[in-house]
Amino acid sequence: MAELTYREAVAAGIAQEMRRDDNVVFLGEDIGAAGGVFKATVGLFEEFGPRRVRDTPISEQAILGAAMGAAMTGLKPIAEIMFSDFLAVCWDIVANEMAKMRYMTDGQVTMPVVIRTANGAGSRFGAQHSQAVENWAMAVPGLKVIAPAFPADVKGLIAAAVRDPDPVLVFEQKSLYAFKGEVPDGEVVDELGKAKVLRQGKDCTIVALALMVHRALAAAEILEKEHGISCTVVDVRSLVPLDTVTILAEVAKTGRLVTIEENPRLCGWGAEIASIVADEIFWDLDGPIIRITTPHLPLPAADYLEDNTIPSVERIVREIRERID
Amino acid sequence: MAELTYREAVAAGIAQEMRRDDNVVFLGEDIGAAGGVFKATVGLFEEFGPRRVRDTPISEQAILGAAMGAAMTGLKPIAEIMFSDFLAVCWDIVANEMAKMRYMTDGQVTMPVVIRTANGAGSRFGAQHSQAVENWAMAVPGLKVIAPAFPADVKGLIAAAVRDPDPVLVFEQKSLYAFKGEVPDGEVVDELGKAKVLRQGKDCTIVALALMVHRALAAAEILEKEHGISCTVVDVRSLVPLDTVTILAEVAKTGRLVTIEENPRLCGWGAEIASIVADEIFWDLDGPIIRITTPHLPLPAADYLEDNTIPSVERIVREIRERID
Amino acid sequence: MNQKSKETVALGHDIRLELYKLQLELRYCEKRAYDLFLQNLIKGTSHLSLGQEAIAAGFGVAMRPDDYTFCTYRGHAHTLARGASMEGVLGELMGRECGLLGGKGGSMHLTDVSKGAMGSYAIIGAHLPVAAGAAWSAQYRGTEQVAVCFFGDGTTNIGAFHEALNFSVIWKLPVIFVCENNLYMEYTPIGSVTAVEHPAADRAAAYNLEKVVVDGNDADEVYRTAAKYMARAREGGGPALIECMTYRHSGHSRADPGQYRPPGELDRWLERDPLKIYRERLLGLGIVEATLIDLEGEAMRKVDAATETAKASPAPGLDGIHKNVWADGGAAWRN
Amino acid sequence: MNQKSKETVALGHDIRLELYKLQLELRYCEKRAYDLFLQNLIKGTSHLSLGQEAIAAGFGVAMRPDDYTFCTYRGHAHTLARGASMEGVLGELMGRECGLLGGKGGSMHLTDVSKGAMGSYAIIGAHLPVAAGAAWSAQYRGTEQVAVCFFGDGTTNIGAFHEALNFSVIWKLPVIFVCENNLYMEYTPIGSVTAVEHPAADRAAAYNLEKVVVDGNDADEVYRTAAKYMARAREGGGPALIECMTYRHSGHSRADPGQYRPPGELDRWLERDPLKIYRERLLGLGIVEATLIDLEGEAMRKVDAATETAKASPAPGLDGIHKNVWADGGAAWRN
Ligand SMILES: Cc1ncc(C[n+]2csc(CCOP(=O)(O)OP(=O)(O)O)c2C)c(N)n1
Ligand SMILES: Cc1ncc(C[n+]2csc(CCOP(=O)(O)OP(=O)(O)O)c2C)c(N)n1
């Protein structure tokens, strides 16, 4: 076991796969010589050289188009889109091309491509550089979507994404890049589509993702210690495929579901999970389903405003205290 | 009262507003001299001329960027994006620029822009020309979203959209363009944010949108006549603002909610409504919430396959019969 | 017409007959598609290449079997030109089980990966960067394959065109971008919405590329140009942007009678019909008419046979709906 | 440097002093922003224009009060150059109530509609078509306003650039596209990812525009060029694309020490510092140094005063979070 930061785990995951398979290539803006604007890819250019780690112009459609064409013809590209907000400038390639090509050709084409992108708030970058948009990708059939919360998951899920033959979007939480955690030594390969139960409780089941997992754990701690409310915490990790088996089982046990979502409310992943629970284990529910999300608005930039917009530990504690007995 | 087709109602709504206000302008691909590829804008070029009805190059980012810049400086542009799937090529302008500019500038900028687009399946056009993507827009704070099902609503809601000072996306169902219905004579102006109860029942409340409203009504008829199941049918009409007052009241009355969504399942608008219902009127529910959606896959092209993919009247009848007692 | 790449190298009769045969097949098959549409056997949309066959044929004959083709919704001809089965194409248009894509893609998405036909793309511009990616892969793997990417004049005004061109040049990718300038987008003349006369060629310099405009109705000229720039790309000389002047004889899609075109324009172009030109040229070169008539009959029989096979094919099975979202063959998004 | 638009028309002392004064204010204010960042009073990111002031100043002085400015995340200078309040700018960087945007936009989105500063856009390329739209509106309303759109060298490789340029030309819109070529994107040299030497000017011909490259560190040259093309645009002559050669003295953003730049490069550009050049020129023109020292003191006092006002401003009220999503002032998405 070594302690790595989340950003180091990104580089470690990519490096592990590039060492294993010469067909894995990596492209994006400032990812090479500069090591990435979040320093999440430091060392890759030095180790693998400019043939496999390629800096690109500011041409996101070309970046993802090139990754797609390469994936269809034998390579396994990893493409970086610097901020997830920028997926909007190349959304056609993601949502209409990569996601649909295999289906439209009835399986003639395989699309082993990985898109990594820095997602989420907390850096005071304002509304165009802070969005949590994993639900944009979840809404598009043909895309797999992961959002790790811990360095070990980062490494293992990136490796799994690279080995997966379908398009996978990896949403890295930019305010977690400095977070440190234990990562097993040697080859680490995780599995897509598996949620993790991080804490077991009796009163309600909190389902969270990425940064919100950390806040959910902190809130659960306070709820337990200070208010005698005992919560299960599930880290969803993978939105597509979605581990409904784990989620449904954990919600059924406590009878209550609370989702903690960084996305603005409407059509978030939590809505999808809420609708599955309200259909499939309705009779196991002991009370309303609660969604704690960022309000449905663009994010403000100033630190004080931003901190009061995305779900905080205090808000999670308060809302659960008020609504779960 | 005159009988108009859905496509004629589009042109009538635009014409009404262009006559009223000289600052309303209209731009898009092949909308002018050709009257639109769906013939939904026939006559506008002739009436208002090339200064106000402008054909553009195939440059969707420029079309919407131009509409945005014009909206910020005194005009009221209506922009057509030919197929809603193409929103992906200009999604940045929609989701990151138009939607956020007013908030980011704390109200300095007003954005009275309308984007009309042909949405949905039924034309055997395949996965890149048939998507129902109203949930893409619903997920972005700062956008208003409507999807009319009847010619009268088309005319009245387009007029309301043009008069609204915020960005409004109008999703026109392309397989309804030939549908005929009564439209009041004279000026018609509807209101955004109002659902309509089209039928009252006792056993369950069906909430539907656009083409699915027609199928819900047909299914409700069959369920009533042949199976003795009586359904309320609510036409959502406006996703943002969302008329939760009407929806919650109608679901509370029957105790059951069924959403009928043309979108592929994950993160559809029905999930959002399901989550609101499962939170706010949980104790009024008599059984599971049911979502009937297109399966989560890209759409197949062949008629026989397409017809068996989006929710059909038969499937709606069958699922409600099996699950509502 | 500014025919910078006109070459005078003589082509052998074998290549010429191949070019004629292929143009015939493309022409007859497209006409058949139109008939089947009139008979209501083709349900979705379809975009024909009638009048533009010389381009697909010229490139098709010049390409190596392992080269890659990327085309648009107007891609029947380009897909057939790589050797995709005709019943597969007609079957797909009719939504039959024998269709290239099992009915799931339809007319706008014809693909035959086994022949290097890497897909037809229905959203303007998207396939240009994708073709660059396939070229990158060929370069990386050292295979000397070339990617050829076809698109229309209207496509030159969308962002992806610009990004793909710059990207391909700086990475020196073996990709040939082929603009089929048929003077119109859907119903709007390209000249009315473009800042330059030649929407592709007049922009070549913006990517440090040569300006190349050819007569797209002359299969020989297309073939020679294709062969020249593909050879250069194979040797590491990087991309090319070739604008082929042509005209579509039919409307934009099956729904379009083409009434926005000025009177007489179509007639003038019909005089320059690539098949007519080519037949006359072959006769002028001393090939006996019987040979041509044989080829014509052969092509027609091929189209007839393909039509019958496709018509006899059943509707695709409903189980296909849930197949091939993922590489595991399925569509599951949950466990 | 290919300075096609170099003109020799003499500028009056009044304009020259205005240009100097504005450059001083931009320089001192940007330096102050950097100091405030080091003091941890600015929390988010910020992108300084140190070294590029001559461009914002040259255009700022040439513009009519009702003209429109569109700028990028590197937009402090352009916003100030239109007359936006300095405490509003510094307050916004510090996330204070007195900020131009009440703390909601931050450094990357400075806007002052009352001064024609129509926003700062943080996603590369998006504001080019938006500026075209404002120009369209001016043309439609017949106001003879001009829209000026600033962007970097790296922005020339994104699709929106291409779409906006073609669109503006065919509609003959009164919009001036100003590329500030500072040789770098974030950390990557523009030359390494662009097919032509001048990323903007070498592409002008693709839009039927004139090639214009100017010394972006010479405020006079920028002013003259701005005045010339804006006058033409006002008269209906359509858009222009102007590439200004310049260099940023600091890193890309506050987090960047700029170590990717070859040794000596910065020093060479510091010798061509626009303020240094301009001061020497004014002295050479016979303006007494005391006048300049006065201006310098005045500018510094203005920055000091703005800093104090901004520092004294409280954090914005939390109620602002739920304000101004919609034109009704609120954020309700339901009834
Ligand atoms: C992004 C996008 N915008 C618009 C369309 C609709 N559309 C389909 S074909 C077409 C015209 C294309 O013209 P051109 O590139 O000249 O090709 P041609 O059809 O003439 O072969 C348009 C506008 C589209 N498919 N994708
Ligand atoms: C679509 C998009 N891609 C990437 C970025 C990240 N980014 C911000 S600034 C920048 C470099 C821009 O370079 P240039 O246009 O030369 O402007 P400069 O910063 O030098 O003024 C990049 C890549 C972005 N904001 N938007």
Ligand SMILES: [Mg+2]
């Ligand atoms: Mg064309």
Ligand SMILES: [Mg+2]
């Ligand atoms: Mg730059």
